[in-house]
Amino acid sequence: MADSELVFKKSYKCPICDSSFKNLTVKQGRARMESTDFDLKINYRSIEPLKYDIILCPVCGYAALERYFERVSVFQRKNIIDKICQSFNSVFEDKDEFDFEDAIIRYKFAFLTCQVKMSKSSELGFLCLKMGWLYRSYAKSLDENETKKIKELNKLELDFLDKAYNYFEDARANEQSPICGMDEITFDTLLAGLCVKLKKTDEARNYIGIILQNRDALKRVKDKARDLKELVDEIENESEE
Ligand SMILES: [Zn+2]
Structure with missing residues (x-):
């Protein structure tokens, strides 16, 4: 369609x-x-x-x-x-x-x-996040033979997600929840996911720990945090090989 x-x-x-x-x-x-x-x-x-x-x-x-x-x-x-x-x-x-x-x-x-x-940092972060995701979709929409363009788009995606992460960290420290309409647990889950994507494994573990210790986090949210933890383990194992 x-x-x-x-x-x-x-x-x-x-x-x-x-x-x-x-x-x-x-x-x-x-x-x-x-x-x-x-x-x-x-x-x-x-x-x-x-x-x-x-x-x-x-x-x-x-x-x-x-x-x-x-x-x-x-x-x-x-x-x-x-x-x-x-x-x-x-x-x-x-x-x-x-x-x-x-x-x-x-x-x-x-x-x-x-x-x-x-x-505010939250607004800038949200814009960078969406822009990063937009580049991801753009890359996915292309024929896989277009390797040069895809590589360029993948790099732009990571650049914008990295910017988003930095703005969001600042927002988390200095702005009141809800940030960009997300409650605290959702926002931390987003940050954990961004850290995994950016291969910031220490930071990812930190956010995953915060989610798992949060008594208000629903089971499906904690399950998601455990999935992210597995991805972090994989990244660390790969880098040791
Ligand atoms: Zn106008």
């Missing part, structure tokens, strides 16, 4: 320039879940919803993830107008679906917005 059958044009009002515009959004309940990766990335059949996660105002260039789109202070708004809108001159074609390259451009605008907004 083509993406265009699973998305629709949703109306938004830009909190910066007040323009009304439409943004492609995945229809609710239409993306079918297929599997979950160990760092909690959810994979869907026939669509990658991450491609549609950035709302971008085509008039002024302001861009953000939906959960942060409306959250702009007077000070941030002024900065965005001065540093983004006044020099924004990109033209976006009216499309009925996005490919990965379209999505990457949208994420880049969201990063620019985040920098100018001086966003």
Whole structure:
């Protein structure tokens, strides 16, 4: 099934320039879940919803993830107008679906917005996490003969997951839970998964220990932590060989 059958044009009002515009959004309940990766990335059949996660105002260039789109202070708004809108001159074609390259451009605008907004670490981390996952999906979507491009995308994925991890560590130390809408245990499970992906085995063991000792953690969460522990053992055994 083509993406265009699973998305629709949703109306938004830009909190910066007040323009009304439409943004492609995945229809609710239409993306079918297929599997979950160990760092909690959810994979869907026939669509990658991450491609549609950035709302971008085509008039002024302001861009953000939906959960942060409306959250702009007077000070941030002024900065965005001065540093983004006044020099924004990109033209976006009216499309009925996005490919990965379209999505990457949208994420880049969201990063620019985040920098100018001086966003919290959690917001930056969430953006880096989604960007890393987007590169993973992009690599998976290619024919396996395209080894050079796949290698490049795998590297970009790890770069962004590493950035996400660093922002999230900072958020965990300095921000109140829930962070990015995740409760403490889910957030720690995400961090443990990222550490495994990044082969930071000591840090992974630390988070896994925190989850296993948490009396509020459900059995399935602890089982997941034990699975991660096995992966850490494997990584360590490999590096000893
Ligand atoms: Zn705007």
